[in-house]
Amino acid sequence: MSEETAGRTLIVTLAVCAICSVLVAGAAVLLRQPQEDNKLLDRKRNILMAAGLLAQDKSVDELFANIDAKVVDLATGEYANGIDPQTYDQRQAAKDPARSVAIPPEKDLGGNKRRARLAPVYLVRGSEEVQKIILPVYGKGLWSTLYGFLALDARDLTTIRALIFYEHAETPGLGGEVDNPNWRALWNGKQAFGEQGEIRIEVIKGKVDPGRQEARYQVDGISGASITTRGVENLLKYWLGEDGFGPYLARLKAQGAGHG
Numbered sequence: 001m002s003e004e005t006a007g008r009t010l011i012v013t014l015a016v017c018a019i020c021s022v023l024v025a026g027a028a029v030l031l032r033q034p035q036e037d038n039k040l041l042d043r044k045r046n047i048l049m050a051a052g053l054l055a056q057d058k059s060v061d062e063l064f065a066n067i068d069a070k071v072v073d074l075a076t077g078e079y080a081n082g083i084d085p086q087t088y089d090q091r092q093a094a095k096d097p098a099r100s101v102a103i104p105p106e107k108d109l110g111g112n113k114r115r116a117r118l119a120p121v122y123l124v125r126g127s128e129e130v131q132k133i134i135l136p137v138y139g140k141g142l143w144s145t146l147y148g149f150l151a152l153d154a155r156d157l158t159t160i161r162a163l164i165f166y167e168h169a170e171t172p173g174l175g176g177e178v179d180n181p182n183w184r185a186l187w188n189g190k191q192a193f194g195e196q197g198e199i200r201i202e203v204i205k206g207k208v209d210p211g212r213q214e215a216r217y218q219v220d221g222i223s224g225a226s227i228t229t230r231g232v233e234n235l236l237k238y239w240l241g242e243d244g245f246g247p248y249l250a251r252l253k254a255q256g257a258g259h260g
Contacts, residue, residue: 040086041060042166044061047134048064049149049162050151050161050164051066051122051124051132051134051151051162052132052161053067066125067122067125068125069085069086069120069121069122070085070120070122070123071085071119071121072118072120072248074116074244074248077248077250077251078251088120090118090136091116093117094114094115095114099118100116102114103115103243108238109235109237109241110234110239111139111231111234112138112140121133121136121245122134124154129154131155134151135151135152135245137236137244138235139232139235139239140234141175141227141232142170143171144169146167146170146232147165148163148164148166149163149164149166150163150236150239151163157253158191158192159190159191160188160190160192160201163187164184170228171225171228174225175222175227177222178229186220187219189216190218192236194217199236199241200217201218202218202233203218203232204218204219204220204221205221207220
């Protein structure tokens with residue numbers, strides 16, 4: 001092959017690479033906003049599911065009008081001013097040392113290592129007052145981090161109304177059964193806290209005996225998925241505790257549950 005032919009081949013190859021790079025970069029820019037919009041829509045849909053409001057006869061945005069999104073300073077339990085809850089990214093904040101804190105190993109029940117200083121919360125309003133509080137929760141299972149939403153009844157801030165996980169990579173048929181509607185249904189009506197305010201919720205091995213007094217704090221384990229279900233219990237204990245949403249829930253109780 002002559003040097004002239006080789007040179008032309010190189011030029012054509014470089015030109016094709018340059019054109020492809022421009023096309024890929026352009027596509028990425030054009031698709032960025034639709035991707036962000038879809039991400040927000042999916043988050044709203046999962047929050048509505050936890051709130052028990054998802055319905056086929058209304059759009060997600062119509063239904064979400066019943067929910068007030070706020071951002072909480074986890075250390076104080078106070079609402080943070082000047083932060084847009086629709087665009088605030090708790091996961092990204094947890095990776096930023098300036099916007100997060102390291103979790104001491106002895107307190108890191110969820111296995112997260114760091115947590116953001118701020119977290120979004122979602123208040124489900126009825127005609128006059130808040131009916132449910134939706135809290136984002138996450139922590140390690142067997143193979144992955146489980147991301148979910150916990151719904152608490154705003155009247156007492158201890159009765160669980162729903163626990164859903166919308167993202168994880170647990171084993172289908174085993175740990176993946178956290179998505180099973182039958183298992184999800186077991187959480188409704190369970191008590192997160194005891195009479196003295198201590199965290200009591202737990203996932204036990206086997207079936208809950210409804211005749212026992214402890215049954216109101218217990219949820220059936222998932223057969224063959226003890227590590228995943230232990231992870232679910234641990235992440236709930238972390239996020240309901242003093243290093244998670246504990247100060248926020250305490251503030252709501254002091255103000256009178258249901259007023260947000």
